[in-house]
Amino acid sequence: MLSNLLPIEANKKTIAAIVQDRVREAIMSGELVPGSRIDQVLLAKNLDVSLVPVREALKMLEGEGFIKIIPRRGAFVTSISIRDMEDLYFTRQILEGQIAFYAAPKLTDADLTSLTDLTIQMESVLQAEDFATFTLLNRQFHFTICRAAGSHHAMNSIISLWDLSERYRYRYMFIHDQGQAIKREHRIILEACVARDGQRLQQAIIFHMNQTRDGIKLYLQRSQGFEAEEQS
Numbered sequence: 453m454l455s456n457l458l459p460i461e462a463n464k465k466t467i468a469a470i471v472q473d474r475v476r477e478a479i480m481s482g483e484l485v486p487g488s489r490i491d492q493v494l495l496a497k498n499l500d501v502s503l504v505p506v507r508e509a510l511k512m513l514e515g516e517g518f519i520k521i522i523p524r525r526g527a528f529v530t531s532i533s534i535r536d537m538e539d540l541y542f543t544r545q546i547l548e549g550q551i552a553f554y555a556a557p558k559l560t561d562a563d564l565t566s567l568t569d570l571t572i573q574m575e576s577v578l579q580a581e582d583f584a585t586f587t588l589l590n591r592q593f594h595f596t597i598c599r600a601a602g603s604h605h606a607m608n609s610i611i612s613l614w615d616l617s618e619r620y621r622y623r624y625m626f627i628h629d630q631g632q633a634i635k636r637e638h639r640i641i642l643e644a645c646v647a648r649d650g651q652r653l654q655q656a657i658i659f660h661m662n663q664t665r666d667g668i669k670l671y672l673q674r675s676q677g678f679e680a681e682e683q684s
Contacts, residue, residue, distance in 0.1 A: 467501055471509035474499060479518050479529055480618035487531045490519070517616050530619075534672055537620045541665040544613050545658050547606065548598065552657045555600035556650035564646055566596055571642050578631040587618070593638065597645060597653070620668045630667060637663060 465473075475495070478484040496506045510527045513519040521527045559567075570593040577585045591614065598610050637660040644653035 466505070468505040468508035468512070471499055471501060471505050472512050475509060475513060476516070476518055476615065480615070484529050486529050486619070488529050490527045490529065492527065516612065518619075532619055532672075534669055537668055537672070538665065540613060540617050540620070541661055544610075544617065545661055547610060547613070548594075548661070549654045549658045551598050551601045551603065551606055551610065553650040553654040555597050556645065556648050556653045558600045558602065559597070559645055559648055560600070563596055563600055567593060567642055567645055570596070571638055574638060575635050578635060597641075621664065633663065
C-alpha cells in the first residue's frame with residue numbers, strides 16, 4: 453500500500469502542505485482507492501513524518517473534498533459517483549466556458565506559441581501512451597487559456613475543480629482509441645484560440661468537457677461493481 457509515496461525531503465513548503473500534496477496525488481492517481489480508510493500511522497511512516505502534519509494535511513484535504521473525516525472512525529477517501537462527476541463537469545462548463553469567452557481576445561502571441569507547442573507535445577505523448585506526462589501538459593494547456601482572462605478568484609476555483617475532476621479524468625485516458633478524439637478536440641480549441649474568437653472557444657471548451665464527461669460515465673458504468681457501489 454502507498455508504495456509510490458516517497459519520504460519528504462527538505463522543502464520550503466510546510467511538512468503538512470507536502471503531505472497534503474502527496475496524498476492528493478495518490479488519490480488522483482488511484483493509488484488511494486475511493487472509499488478506502490487511510491491508515492494514518494502507516495502514512496506517517498511511509499512519508500517519514502510524525503502524525504501531527506498527517507492530521508493537519510487530512511483536515512486540509514477534507515476542505516478540498518478529497519477526504520471525509522468521520523469521528524471515532526478515521527479518515528476516508530471520498531467515494532466517487534456518476535452523480536458527483538456530472539455535477540463537477542456541469543460546474544466546470546459554466547465557469548471554464550465563460551472564462552474562455554473572456555480569455556480569447558486577451559491571449560497574447562506568447563500564449564498562442566505556448567498553446568501550439570503544448571498541443572504538439574500532447575499529441576506526441578498520447579501516441580506513446582505516456583498518460584502521466586499528458587495529464588501535466590493538458591493541465592498547462594487549459595490553464596494557459598484560463599489565466600489569460602486575468603481573474604485570480606476564478607482561477608483558484610478552476611484549479612480546485614480540476615483537482616477534484618482528476619479522480620475521474622485519469623480513467624478516461626485508458627479508454628481504447630480515445631487518444632485520436634482528444635487530439636481533434638484540442639486542435640479545435642487551439643484553432644479558436646488562434647482566431648481569438650470568444651464564442652467559438654467557449655463552445656469548443658464545453659464540447660471537449662462534454663465528451664470527456666460522457667467517456668468517463670460510460671467507463672464507470674462498465675466498471676465491474678461500480679453500479680453496486682453507487683447504489684449502496
